[in-house]
Amino acid sequence: MSDAFERSRALFIRRWGEMGANWGISRTMAEIHALLFVSSKPLCTDDVMSQLQVSRGNASMNLRQLVNWGLIYRVHQAGDRKEYFDCETDVWQMFEIITRERRRREVEPIVETIEKCQEMVRDEPKRGRNPQEEDIAEYERRLNEMLEFLNAMNVVFNMIIKGGNKGMKGLTKLLAKFGK
Amino acid sequence: MSDAFERSRALFIRRWGEMGANWGISRTMAEIHALLFVSSKPLCTDDVMSQLQVSRGNASMNLRQLVNWGLIYRVHQAGDRKEYFDCETDVWQMFEIITRERRRREVEPIVETIEKCQEMVRDEPKRGRNPQEEDIAEYERRLNEMLEFLNAMNVVFNMIIKGGNKGMKGLTKLLAKFGK
DNA sequence: TAATTCTTTCAGATCATACTGAAAGGAATA
DNA sequence: TATTCCTTTCAGTATGATCTGAAAGAATTA
Numbered sequence: 001m002s003d004a005f006e007r008s009r010a011l012f013i014r015r016w017g018e019m020g021a022n023w024g025i026s027r028t029m030a031e032i033h034a035l036l037f038v039s040s041k042p043l044c045t046d047d048v049m050s051q052l053q054v055s056r057g058n059a060s061m062n063l064r065q066l067v068n069w070g071l072i073y074r075v076h077q078a079g080d081r082k083e084y085f086d087c088e089t090d091v092w093q094m095f096e097i098i099t100r101e102r103r104r105r106e107v108e109p110i111v112e113t114i115e116k117c118q119e120m121v122r123d124e125p126k127r128g129r130n131p132q133e134e135d136i137a138e139y140e141r142r143l144n145e146m147l148e149f150l151n152a153m154n155v156v157f158n159m160i161i162k163g164g165n166k167g168m169k170g171l172t173k174l175l176a177k178f179g180k
Numbered sequence: 181m182s183d184a185f186e187r188s189r190a191l192f193i194r195r196w197g198e199m200g201a202n203w204g205i206s207r208t209m210a211e212i213h214a215l216l217f218v219s220s221k222p223l224c225t226d227d228v229m230s231q232l233q234v235s236r237g238n239a240s241m242n243l244r245q246l247v248n249w250g251l252i253y254r255v256h257q258a259g260d261r262k263e264y265f266d267c268e269t270d271v272w273q274m275f276e277i278i279t280r281e282r283r284r285r286e287v288e289p290i291v292e293t294i295e296k297c298q299e300m301v302r303d304e305p306k307r308g309r310n311p312q313e314e315d316i317a318e319y320e321r322r323l324n325e326m327l328e329f330l331n332a333m334n335v336v337f338n339m340i341i342k343g344g345n346k347g348m349k350g351l352t353k354l355l356a357k358f359g360k
Numbered sequence: 361t362a363a364t365t366c367t368t369t370c371a372g373a374t375c376a377t378a379c380t381g382a383a384a385g386g387a388a389t390a
Numbered sequence: 391t392a393t394t395c396c397t398t399t400c401a402g403t404a405t406g407a408t409c410t411g412a413a414a415g416a417a418t419t420a
Contacts, residue, residue: 005316008300012323015293022286024204026408040318045367055410060368081365081418089322091329106202113195120188136185138220142269143192149271160336206378225397235380240398261388261395361420368415378405385398390391 009038013052028054029062033071033087042075042084070097092164099157107150114147189218193232208234209242213251213267222255222264250277276341283337287330294327 013034020030031052036043043051048059063085066072071094075086088094121136130136193214200210211232216223223231228239243265246252251274255266268274301316310316 004300004304005312005319008297009319011293011300012297015290019286019290022204024202028408037322038319040315056367057369057411058409061409064368083367089325091325095329106199110195110199113191117188117192120184120191124184132185135220139185139189139218142217145269145271149275156336156340208378236397237381237399238379241379244398263397364417364419366415366417369413370411372410374407374409376405376407378403380403381400383399386396388393388395390393 009035012038026062028052028058029065032059032062033066036066036072036085036087037089039087042077042086044082044084046082048085069101096161096164099161103154103157107154111147111150114143114150118143118147189215192218206242208232208238209245212239212242213246216246216252216265216267217269219267222257222266224262224264226262228265249281279337279341283334287334291327291330294323294330298323298327 013031016034016037017027017031020033021027032048035048035051045056045059045063048054048063049056052059063072067074067085071088073086073088075084077084088097118140121140124130124136193211196214196217197207197211200213201207212228215228215231225236225239225243228234228243229236232239243252247254247265251268253266253268255264257264268277298320301320304310304316
């Protein structure tokens, strides 16, 4: 049995968990994901419980969340009643899933909010003889720059996703023109 | 006085705070940042306290953190002993600051960890007649894909940043066409 | 149907983080 | 120097997120 293998995996799992915590993902969820990522065979709930030392409830909840994200899959083993879980291992696919989800849940709401904010001041009836006219104009300018930035980032991410490793090459070339 | 202006700004601040919370930034810190972003004039600690209803200590701590990140600046008003704070309003500059910092604190450690993990199994003496040989090979393959992905993302972010504020204006337009 | 095996749920406990407010620290003014 | 004004710090508190474990639920087998 390879001790180094075990220690190497444990290290990766620990660090992946820490990173997840910095990105608003619970440490345990990230650790479970890492554990499945470094396991070539699907694991069951009890495997997760014993390897990460977490309770059944905790394992169950986090596994479900990961399934909902689409980062892991439920699989069944012939002749076994237990459910097993297998990881999506294509990192580009993983990136697409995470990007899509975070964009939907975090970027889109802020874009909608900015548009709403712009509307609110645009419809203001007192415009034209308002002492705050200057401030409002500056406010609108800033909101607009933010919106343009978010749209530009959307385009970049779309391009990356569109072709995975391949699309990335195209994007790199495109960006190279501006690099100098 | 423009009521719609006030309500519009309040909405933006609220949403920006919520978004920050999802990204591992404390709600208050994100709200202070938003408040300064939508204010054309620098604000002092008391302004922040009264507009966001937070304590002096809380305001002080979070303002300092924002200064440390480089997202806001300390400024002084002639004839006033108080310190005022002004926001970096160039969104591309903001993006560069955040990207640089998060990369240093979160991406680089995971890259180092992966390299360390690879080393650990490569140096394993039992290689060759290890029953886990297959699993280790698969493990190495997965680590390697992850590393390549992270490197590719690094390249993209470098290029976006390298263009800087000016180049980005052009890039935005170019990407906008590309996105259609 | 009852027994078995596994999964999900959730109230309460635990733990981490953020916040308050008052006291100490520092810098400008008189 | 003393006073005033402002900022920072930090111990204690509040808040919120996460986790546990046991009970209920669901699916399969006998």
